Every structure is written in C-alpha cells, then in structure tokens.
Amino acid sequence: xxxxxxxxxxxxxxxxxxxxxxxxxxxxxxxxxxxxxxxxxxxxxxxxxxxxxxxxxxxxxxxxxxxxxxxxxxxxxxxxxxxxxxxxxxxxxxxxxxxxxxxxxxxxxxxxxxxxxxxxxxxxxxxxxxxxxxxxxxxxxxxxxxxxxxxxxxxxxxxxxxxxxxxxxxxxxxxxxxxxxxxxxxxxxxxxxxxxxxxxxxxxxxxxxxxxxxxxxxxxxxxxxxxxxxxxxxxxxxxxxxxxxxxxxxxxxxxxxxxxxxxxxxxxxxxxxxxxxxxxxxxxxxxxxxxxxxxxxxxxxxxxxxxxxxxxxxxxxxxxxxxxxxxxxxxxx
Amino acid sequence: xxxxxxxxxxxxxxxxxxxxxxxxxxxxxxxxxxxxxxxxxxxxxxxxxxxxxxxxxxxxxxxxxxxxxxxxxxxxxxxxxxxxxxxxxxxxxxxxxxxxxxxxxxxxxxxxxxxxxxxxxxxxxxxxxxxxxxxxxxxxxxxxxxxxxxxxxxxxxxxxxxxxxxxxxxxxxxxxxxxxxxxxxxxxxxxxxxxxxxxxxxxxxxxxxxxxxxxxxxxxxxxxxxxxxxxxxxxxxxxxxxxxxxxxxxxxxxxxxxxxxxxxxxxxxxxxxxxxxxxxxxxxxxxxxxxxxxxxxxxxxxxxxxxxxxxxxxxxxxxxxxxxxxxxxxxxxxxxxxxxxxxxxxxxxxxxxxxxxxxxxxxxxxxxxxxxxxxxxxxxxxxxxxxxxxxxxxxxxxxxxxxxxxxxxxxxxxxxxxxxxxxxxxxxxxxxx
Numbered sequence: 001x002x003x004x005x006x007x008x009x010x011x012x013x014x015x016x017x018x019x020x021x022x023x024x025x026x027x028x029x030x031x032x033x034x035x036x037x038x039x040x041x042x043x044x045x046x047x048x049x050x051x052x053x054x055x056x057x058x059x060x061x062x063x064x065x066x067x068x069x070x071x072x073x074x075x076x077x078x079x080x081x082x083x084x085x086x087x088x089x090x091x092x093x094x095x096x097x098x099x100x101x102x103x104x105x106x107x108x109x110x111x112x113x114x115x116x117x118x119x120x121x122x123x124x125x126x127x128x129x130x131x132x133x134x135x136x137x138x139x140x141x142x143x144x145x146x147x148x149x150x151x152x153x154x155x156x157x158x159x160x161x162x163x164x165x166x167x168x169x170x171x172x173x174x175x176x177x178x179x180x181x182x183x184x185x186x187x188x189x190x191x192x193x194x195x196x197x198x199x200x201x202x203x204x205x206x207x208x209x210x211x212x213x214x215x216x217x218x219x220x221x222x223x224x225x226x227x228x229x230x231x232x233x234x235x236x237x238x239x240x241x242x243x244x245x246x247x248x249x250x251x252x253x254x255x256x257x258x259x260x261x262x263x264x265x266x267x268x269x270x271x272x273x274x275x276x277x278x279x280x281x282x283x284x285x286x287x288x289x290x291x292x293x294x295x296x297x298x299x300x301x302x303x304x305x306x307x308x309x310x311x312x313x314x315x316x317x318x319x320x321x322x323x324x325x326x327x328x329x330x331x332x333x
Numbered sequence: 334x335x336x337x338x339x340x341x342x343x344x345x346x347x348x349x350x351x352x353x354x355x356x357x358x359x360x361x362x363x364x365x366x367x368x369x370x371x372x373x374x375x376x377x378x379x380x381x382x383x384x385x386x387x388x389x390x391x392x393x394x395x396x397x398x399x400x401x402x403x404x405x406x407x408x409x410x411x412x413x414x415x416x417x418x419x420x421x422x423x424x425x426x427x428x429x430x431x432x433x434x435x436x437x438x439x440x441x442x443x444x445x446x447x448x449x450x451x452x453x454x455x456x457x458x459x460x461x462x463x464x465x466x467x468x469x470x471x472x473x474x475x476x477x478x479x480x481x482x483x484x485x486x487x488x489x490x491x492x493x494x495x496x497x498x499x500x501x502x503x504x505x506x507x508x509x510x511x512x513x514x515x516x517x518x519x520x521x522x523x524x525x526x527x528x529x530x531x532x533x534x535x536x537x538x539x540x541x542x543x544x545x546x547x548x549x550x551x552x553x554x555x556x557x558x559x560x561x562x563x564x565x566x567x568x569x570x571x572x573x574x575x576x577x578x579x580x581x582x583x584x585x586x587x588x589x590x591x592x593x594x595x596x597x598x599x600x601x602x603x604x605x606x607x608x609x610x611x612x613x614x615x616x617x618x619x620x621x622x623x624x625x626x627x628x629x630x631x632x633x634x635x636x637x638x639x640x641x642x643x644x645x646x647x648x649x650x651x652x653x654x655x656x657x658x659x660x661x662x663x664x665x666x667x668x669x670x671x672x673x674x675x676x677x678x679x680x681x682x683x684x685x686x687x688x689x690x691x692x693x694x695x696x697x698x699x700x701x702x703x704x705x706x707x708x709x710x711x712x713x714x715x716x717x718x719x720x721x722x723x724x725x726x727x728x729x730x731x732x733x734x735x736x737x738x739x740x741x742x743x744x745x746x747x748x749x750x751x752x753x754x755x756x757x758x759x760x761x762x763x764x765x766x
Contacts, residue, residue, distance in 0.1 A: 007551060014543050021541075066636060073631065077638075132368070140372040141638075142567065142593045152575045152601070175550055177543075177575055246540065249571065251597030255370035255538045255564040262541065293544040303508045303534035305544060 001164050003171040010174045011294045012287055017180035019286020020187045024242040025263035026270065026278040027190065028235045033272045034211045035231040036108075038119045042127035044260025046096075046236060049130050051243030051252045052138040053095050055145055057088035063137045085147045089240070096236030097229075104229045112224070131257060140254060145247035151179035183245045187279070190241060194234070194275055203230060211273070261306075265313035271326025280324060281313075288312045358402045359395070359671070361386060361655055362422040364432045369409040370538055371563045373593055374644055376635065378433055379405065381648025383634035384627050388619075389656055391626040396656050397663045399670065403652075412436040419444060428676040429453055429655055435511040438471075443756070445470045451677040455651055456481070456587050456610055460514055461748035463710025465681065466760040468749065472680050474654070474711025475702050476610040476736070479744060481586045482515035482558070483736035484715040485608050486522045488584065489556050491731075498527035501554040505545060505561065505569055508534035512560045515586070519558070521740045539565025546572035559585040566594035574601025581606065584717070590727070591643040595720045603722035606730075610715045611650045612698035613727040615641025619649075619694030643727060650699060658683045681706055700733045706763035713741065 025047065032040040040046075056063060060082030069075055083091065107126070111119055158173030165171030198204035209217040210227045218224055243252070246259050270281025289305040289312070297304045322328050363382055366375035386401040395401055404425070406418035415437030419430060430445065430452045432438050438458035445452045446469060454462065454473045462471035476484075490497050504519055506512035516532065523530040531554060533545045539561060546569075549557060557578065559569055566589045573583050581604040585594070590607020598605075620641060628637040639645040662671045662679025671679070683704040690698055700714035714733040721728055753760070 010547065011544075014547060018541060018543055069636065077636070135368055135372070140367060140376050142373045142597060144597055144599070151571075153577065172550065172553075175547060175576060250540055250564050250568045251593075253370070253564060253567070254368070254372055255540065258370060258538050259540060290544055294547075297544070301534065302532070302545075303536045305541065306536040 001166060003165045003169045006161065006165055006171060006174065008291075008294070010176075011290050013174070013176055014180070015287035015290030016283055017176065017184060017286070018290060019266075019282040019284070020184045020279075021180070021242075021245060021282075022262045022266045022285055023279045023282030024183065024187055024190075024238070024245060025259050026266040026282055027187075027194075027275065028238040028242065029260075029263055029267055030270075030272060030275055030278045031194075031235045031238060032231055035207055036119075036210075036214075036228060037116055038123060039116070039272070040235065041120060041123040041260075042130055043235065043239060043263070044257040045127045045130045045134070046239035047243040047246065047259060048252070048254065048256040049099075049134045049243075050092055050096055050236060050240035051145060051247040051256060052134050052143070054088055054092040054147075054240065054244065055143040055247070055252050056138045057083050057091045058085060058146075059143070061138060066139060067136060089147075092240055093237060096240060097233045100229050100232035100236055103232055104225055108228055109225060127257070131254065135254070143247075143252040145244060145252050147244055147248070149179055149182050149244075149248055151177060151248060154178050154181070179245070179248055186241060186245070190238065191275060191279055207231060262309070265309040267323070268310075268313035269316045269323055271323025273327050274323070274325030277323060277325030284316075285309045285312060358400050358426075359659055360426045360428055361401055361403050361652070362418075362425070362427045362430065363403050363405045364408050364415055364418045364430060364434075364437065365405050366408050366410045366433070368407060369411075371410040374563065374591065375410065375433060377591070377593075377639045377642055377644035378648035378651075380633070380635040380639050381645035381650075382431065382652045383648075384623060384640070384645075385649045385652035386656065387627050387632050387634070388623055391630065391632065392622055396659050397669045401656070401659075408432070408434065408437060410434055412440055416440050416444075423448055423450060426673075428659060428671065428673050429680070431455075431651055431655070433457070435459075435514075436509075439510065442468065442471055448673075449677065450673040451680050453651065453655065453680065455654070456647075457511065459752075460710075461745045461752060463708065463745050464749035465704075465706050465709035466749075466763060467753045467758055468709060469761045470677055472704065472709040474683075474704055474709060475700055476713050476715050477710055478511075478514040478560075478586065479518040479741045480610075480710075480713040480715055480736035481608045482518040483522060483713075483741055484717070484734055485558055485584050485586075486519070486526065486528075487734060487737070488606075488608075488717045488731060490526060492582075493555075500528045500556065501531065501552070502528050502556045502558060503531040503533055503549060503552070503554040505533045505535060505542075505549075505557055505559045507539065507561050507565055508536045511562065511588075515558075515560055518740065518744060521744065522737065525737075525740065535561070535565055535569070537565075538563060539568055542568050542572050545569075546576055546578075549573075549578065550576040555582060557583045559583070559589045561585065561589045561594075567597045570595055570602050570605055571598040573605075574598050580604035581719070584608065587647075587715075590718060592725070592727070593644070595722070596725065600722045602720055605720045607718050607720075607727075608715050609643075609718045609727075609729070610699065610733075611646060612695070613643060613646065613718050613729060617695050617698060622694060646698075650695075653693060653695070654683070654685075654702070657685055657689075680704060681709070706761065710745070713738070 028043040060078045060080045062076050065077050153175050161174035206222045266281040266285050270277030289309045292308045293304050365379035383403045386403050390400050408415040435457050438454045451470050460477040460479050462468040462473050585607040587609050595602035627633050658679040662675045666675045685702045700712050702711050713736045716729050716733045717731040718727045719730045
C-alpha cells in the first residue's frame with residue numbers, strides 16, 4: 001500500500017478517536033436537554049469541576065485551603081497523602097450528586113415552567129458560579145490527572161503497520177494514542193449503560209416519560225424534582241468521565257471548560273435529544289475535521305478544525321434542521 | 334433611610350480604603366489574571382510582581398522611602414477587560430502598566446501614549462515598540478519575541494555545529510497576533526541560514542492538536558519551535574512525547590517554558606527546552622529575604638508555593654525593573670513622589686549592571702540593561718533552559734547570548750516606520766540626551 005493511502009487511514013482513525021472525545025462532552029448536554037429541555041451551558045464547567053474534585057481527593061488537597069488560611073492565619077494545604085483512585089472517583093460522584101441536589105433545591109425548582117431562554121440563562125450563571133467556586137475550592141494551578149490509564153503512541157500498531165507500506169517507501173507505521181483507544185472503550189460502555197438504564201430500569205423509564213411529556217409524567221405520579229436530580233447526577237457522572245479523559249490529555253486546568261465548544265457542532269449535527277446522535281455526530285465531526293485539515297488545511301493556512309467542525313454541522317443542518325437523530329418538531333397552528 | 338445612607342457611606346469608605354492608594358504611595362497597578370483559562374500562569378506572575386514590592390516595603394521601607402502599592406485589576410486575559418482596568422485605574426496615579434497580554438498591549442499603546450503613562454511589556458507585546466523614537470511610552474526590555482526566535486535558531490545552529498543548511502524546522506504557533514510574531518523573523522533567518530521553515534498554526538485554546546502532531550510525525554522535522562500559551566503548551570509537549578519526538582530538539586519561547594507546561598507530561602517532557610531572558614530556580618540570595626520578610630511574615634500574595642518558579646521569577650523581575658526605574662526617576666527629578674511622566678524618564682534611562690543585580694540579591698539572573706531614548710528594547714539577550722523531569726527543575730544550559738541584531742534591528746526599523754506612518758507619529762527627539 002502507498003504511504004499516502006495509509007496516512008489517510010491513520011487520519012480517519014485518529015478522527016474517530018477525537019470524535020469520541022467530543023461525544024463524551026456532548027452526551028452530558030443531550031441527557032439534560034432530553035429530560036428537561038434545558039441547554040446546559042455549564043456542561044463544560046461541570047467536567048472541569050468534576051476533574052478538579054477528583055484530583056483534589058486523589059492528592060489529599062484541603063478544599064478552600066486558600067480561604068481557610070487567609071481567614072484563620074493557618075497554613076494547611078493537604079490532609080494526608082490522598083485517596084486511591086477508585087475511592088476518589090466514588091467521592092467525586094458523591095459531590096456531583098450533592099451538587100445536583102443543591103441545584104434542584106436552590107435553583108431549578110424556582111424555574112419550573114419558565115421559558116427555555118430563562119433556563120438557558122440560568123445555566124450561564126451556573127457556569128460562571130461553578131468556575132469561580134471550583135477556583136476557590138481547589139485553586140487555579142494546573143493539576144496532573146493520573147487515574148492509571150495508559151497513554152502515548154501504540155508501539156504494537158506502529159510495528160504491525162510498518163510493513164504495510166510498499167517496499168522502499170518512507171513510512172513509520174500508523175499512530176494511535178492508547179489513551180484515545182481507552183476513551184473509545186469507555187464511551188461505548190457509557191452509551192450501553194445509559195441505554196440499558198433508560199430501557200430496563202424503572203427510573204430510566206420515568207426519565208423517558210419526563211422527556212416525552214413532563215406534564216403527562218407528573219399526572220402519573222412521577223416526581224419532576226427527583227427526575228431532575230437524577231438527570232443532573234448522571235450528567236455529572238458523564239462530566240466526570242469527560243473530565244478524566246480530557247484532563248489526562250492536558251492536565252486539569254480551567255481551559256478544560258472550553259471543551260464544551262467542541263461539543264456544540266456535535267450537538268448541531270447529531271441532534272440535541274439523541275444519545276446515539278451524540279456518538280455518530282462526534283464521529284462525523286472528528287473524521288470530517290481531521291480529513292479536511294489533512295487534505296486542504298495546508299493550502300489555506302492550517303488550523304481549520306475549529307471552524308470546519310461548525311461548517312460541517314451547518315451543512316447538515318440545511319438538510320436536517322433537527323440534526324441527524326433529533327426529533328422533528330411539528331407545531332400545528 | 335438613615336441606615337441606608339450609613340451603609341452606603343461605609344461601603345464607599347471601604348472601597349476608597351481598599352482600592353485607592355494614599356497620595357504619597359508609589360502606585361504600580363497590576364492588570365493581572367488569576368481566573369479563567371490562563372489563570373494558572375497569570376497568578377504566578379502576579380504573585381512574583383506583588384511580592385517583590387512587598388519585600389521592598391517591608392525590608393527597605395519602600396522605594397527611596399516611599400511605600401509602593403500594587404492594586405490588582407482582574408483582566409481574565411481578556412482585551413476588553415484589560416482596557417476597562419486601565420481606564421479605571423489610570424486616574425489613581427498609576428506609574429507604569431504591565432498588561433501581561435499582547436492583545437491588551439496593542440489596545441493600550443495609543444492610550445498610554447496619549448496619557449503619558451509608560452507601559453512595560455517584557456518579552457511580549459508589539460516587538461517593534463523597541464524603537465523608542467516611535468513608541469515613546471512603550472518599553473519591552475530586556476528582550477522581545479524576535480530576539481527569542483533568533484536566539485533559538487542560534488542555539489539550534491550551535492547544536493548542528495554552525496550549519497543549519499537543509500535542516501527542517503517547524504514552528505508550531507498559537508494562531509493569534511502573539512503566535513504569528515516570530516514568523517517574519519524566522520523567514521528571514523531561514524533565508525540566511527538555509528533551513529526549511531514549516532508553519533503549523535494551532536487555534537485557541539489548543540486542546541486538540543492531533544492533526545498538527547501527526548503531520549510532524551510524518552514529516553520528521555529536525556527541530557520544532559513553539560510559540561504557545563496556556564493549555565496549548567501542555568498538550569503540545571504531551572503530544573510530542575507521545576509521538577516520541579526527541580525532546581531536546583523541541584524548543585519553546587519563554588511563554589512556553591514554565592513548570593505548568595511540562596509537569597503534566599511527566600517523564601515524557603524530559604529534555605524539553607525553552608528560551609528565557611532571566612534565571613531559573615530559587616537559588617539566589619533574594620529568596621532568603623522574600624522568605625523572611627514576605628512569606629514567613631504572612632504577607633505573600635499567594636500561598637508561597639510558587640516562589641522560585643519560572644513565572645513567579647518573571648513577575649518578580651518585572652517588579653524589580655519597575656522599582657529600579659522608579660528609583661532612577663526619583664534621582665533624575667530629585668523628588669520622591671514621582672509622576673508617570675517622570676517614571677517614563679526613569680525607564681528610558683534605566684541602567685542595571687551585574688554589580689547592581691548582585692546587590693539586589695540576583696547575581697547572574699539577567700543580562701545587563703541599558704535603556705536609551707532610541708532603544709526601548711534593551712540588550713535582546715537570552716539563554717536556553719532545559720527541563721529535568723526527574724528533579725522537576727529547569728536548568729540554564731547556555732549563557733545569555735545576543736540575538737541576530739542585523740536581522741532584528743532591520744525588522745524593528747521597518748515595522749515601527751510603518752506604524753509611525755499609519756498613525757502619523759513623529760519621531761521622538763532623542764538628541765537632548
């Protein structure tokens with residue numbers, strides 16, 4: 001095979017992997033939008049907050065240390081050597097559930113029956129609050145995310161594919177980051193779990209009922225408030241997974257909240273209400289932007305991925321305004 | 334009603350006490366950023382800047398006996414917020430601004446010139462502001478972006494025993510005004526040295542760089558130079574380690590060379606290099622004073638954990654240069670309560686030699702500086718530092734060397750002339766001395 005052909009395959013594979021990383025963020029948006037009609041602007045910040053909390057527990061960092069030291073003149077930073085990763089993930093999940101409960105108690109219950117734009121504005125406020133709160137709680141320094149996932153190029157794949165190129169050609173083997181492969185596996189598990197949860201559990205069916213028609217769901221005794229807590233908790237879990245994967249790539253820092261920007265074209269393309277849509281949308285965006293950058297990027301100055309993802313999403317939008325898997329809204333007047 | 338009035342009066346008084354310095358203080362406002370995507374870097378710089386002035390106040394009673402204050406205004410690295418901060422603080426007797434952002438710098442250049450307040454953009458901002466004849470109120474000593482590019486190429490040339498002919502060098506840069514700054518210089522240097530230059534932009538924020546590093550892996554350049562900031566640096570260094578690019582052939586500008594940039598890559602970052610215009614580490618006598626008078630006294634701007642880190646040291650160095658310029662201005666104008674115009678004069682006549690650096694507790698920390706009316710850019714010297722992942726330390730591996738003046742002076746003259754023509758600026762008269 002010619003090295004050029006193998007390079008295209010490599011670009012497609014890496015596009016798929018990148019797409020899965022985008023899907024991980026998009027999933028959180030979809031879950032909340034499906035169940036409550038809220039476009040959660042704070043999803044990226046939730047991923048950041050979850051990642052900060054996880055690293056905080058892992059390293060035994062004292063939350064609000066700066067505030068405590070400034071107020072009481074103490075010099076505390078750590079309470080010990082920290083927790084093991086599994087326990088830290090469980091504790092972080094507990095924090096995200098507590099966050100969902102507080103959010104429902106303090107904010108969302110006062111927003112019932114408000115217009116979608118008001119709910120959207122609420123999540124903007126929530127995003128800024130959480131970013132500041134996360135800073136106050138865990139500090140602004142860059143933290144190392146290490147949950148034991150391997151990363152770096154796969155030697156095995158490199159060695160295997162080296163021989164695929166035609167003899168005499170300069171080819172160094174195919175490259176895939178092992179961390180991305182793990183992310184793909186985790187994303188698949190996540191989607192299967194979410195699907196099984198929504199299809200085969202009582203709570204899952206209640207979630208679907210609320211998503212279909214929340215007023216009808218309330219008439220059969222489903223508590224909207226409990227559902228909101230559950231949905232925001234699940235979105236918190238998805239945010240934690242996204243935070244771990246993205247944090248492992250770049251360290252945990254405040255720019256992590258900007259990963260939400262990568263999820264938007266995925267949502268436009270896949271639809272705001274479909275879990276498979278978030279996955280397929282992510283894959284299409286990932287492959288599309290990587291192939292475009294590889295084939296034409298160099299001719300037009302490079303760095304095309306950010307804007308091309310949106311162009312691709314908008315192109316789909318022209319033919320399917322509800323996204324690939326979104327529900328078609330028909331309103332009769 | 335009375336309660337409301339009383340509350341308003343208390344709040345107003347509180348605001349006055351906290352935000353406006355007493356008239357006799359020397360005011361060095363900080364346009365800092367401790368929050369947002371770049372907060373981790375901004376906080377370290379701001380801590381260093383504030384701590385140095387605290388040290389002067391506590392140890393020496395201020396500058397020439399006058400206390401220094403450093404009121405902070407949070408910009409979040411956003412240009413509009415930076416301009417807002419400038420407008421809201423300039424009336425409080427601001428002596429000099431350090432915006433720590435190229436975007437904010439570009440917006441403030443006409444404003445500071447009109448308001449006759451000096452601005453110091455060390456190692457960033459508009460490179461051609463080194464021409465003091467055109468940019469009367471802007472200073473970018475001791476070195477600028479173009480010096481950095483030139484010193485990096487000089488180092489790579491040394492690595493290749495003086496011959497870069499036919500070598501492939503790739504520039505991975507932040508796709509912004511800042512990241513594009515070195516392109517022209519590198520193009521000129523590539524003509525001179527005969528290396529092939531490839532440009533690879535990375536869009537803000539730079540969290541996803543797979544395409545760029547796959548391309549580097551395919552094309553196998555001999556060297557990669559990086560002009561990045563924030564998360565772009567961490568991701569690039571990690572991706573370079575992932576594709577097993579030889580780290581000793583990967584050199585960043587000074588904004589891509591802090592502990593924040595390399596630690597997330599762990600062992601993989603070992604050997605990565607960056608250019609710098611100041612010393613590294615905490616092995617200087619001044620840090621004993623900072624520990625005694627600032628940290629241990631509970632007066633540090635942060636929690637003290639950043640002391641001695643690259644960006645802390647840079648902030649401290651920026652404060653040192655500002656304080657020395659203020660002292661120069663006091664002597665020149667024979668007054669302790671200097672104005673911003675007098676501060677500008679102090680900056681334009683700033684001279685720091687090695688003896689003075691030793692006296693200040695920073696022997697060998699930075700090159701000698703001799704600012705003149707014509708040259709606001711300083712000596713343009715820089716050194717190369719290298720990361721030791723095991724020790725988690727940067728080490729200087731070269732002396733401070735001069736950039737290629739032949740190329741850089743010509744570029745500065747050309748760019749500043751274009752700016753002067755566009756903005757109808759007449760050259761400052763430098764003949765008065």
